[in-house]
Amino acid sequence: MPDWPTLPLFSFLLVLVMLRAGATYALGRGIRGLVDRRTQMTHRPSVIRAERLIERYGAGVVVLCFLTIGVQTAVNAAAGSLRMPMRRYLPALFVGGLIWATVYVSVGLAAIEAIWGGRGWLLVVVLAGVGSVSWLVHWWFVRRGNREARSTDPR
Numbered sequence: 001m002p003d004w005p006t007l008p009l010f011s012f013l014l015v016l017v018m019l020r021a022g023a024t025y026a027l028g029r030g031i032r033g034l035v036d037r038r039t040q041m042t043h044r045p046s047v048i049r050a051e052r053l054i055e056r057y058g059a060g061v062v063v064l065c066f067l068t069i070g071v072q073t074a075v076n077a078a079a080g081s082l083r084m085p086m087r088r089y090l091p092a093l094f095v096g097g098l099i100w101a102t103v104y105v106s107v108g109l110a111a112i113e114a115i116w117g118g119r120g121w122l123l124v125v126v127l128a129g130v131g132s133v134s135w136l137v138h139w140w141f142v143r144r145g146n147r148e149a150r151s152t153d154p155r
Helices: 006-038 045-065 072-081 086-116 120-151
Strands: none
Touching: 006 072, 006 086, 045 072, 045 086
């Protein structure tokens, strides 16, 4: 593997995953709070059973979800919406984040090196292209949305 700045990259990925997963958890808790105010959902037996299961097994599930692709967001949102206690969630998030960052720093960097080789400039060009296309798509939809809003304006 080349001379990648492994420790700073690992630290960055750990902070990134903790912020992303923590925000998803917080969003799930916030949505649960809104739903609780409008419905009697918390008194349903199925919700009570789910909360007990999350309290009992949730930490292990949160840790293991970081070894999957496409399930992390759902698990963290479910942990928040089912009110997994923070004293269990935060350690599980940290351990899962350590696993996730380790996998991405080791296997991820090896994959990048295998694909791009010593051609770092090519990676920069591809990322610049992806960024430019993303900006153009965003600009197009914003422009189109503004045009549609003006055409339906009753004034």
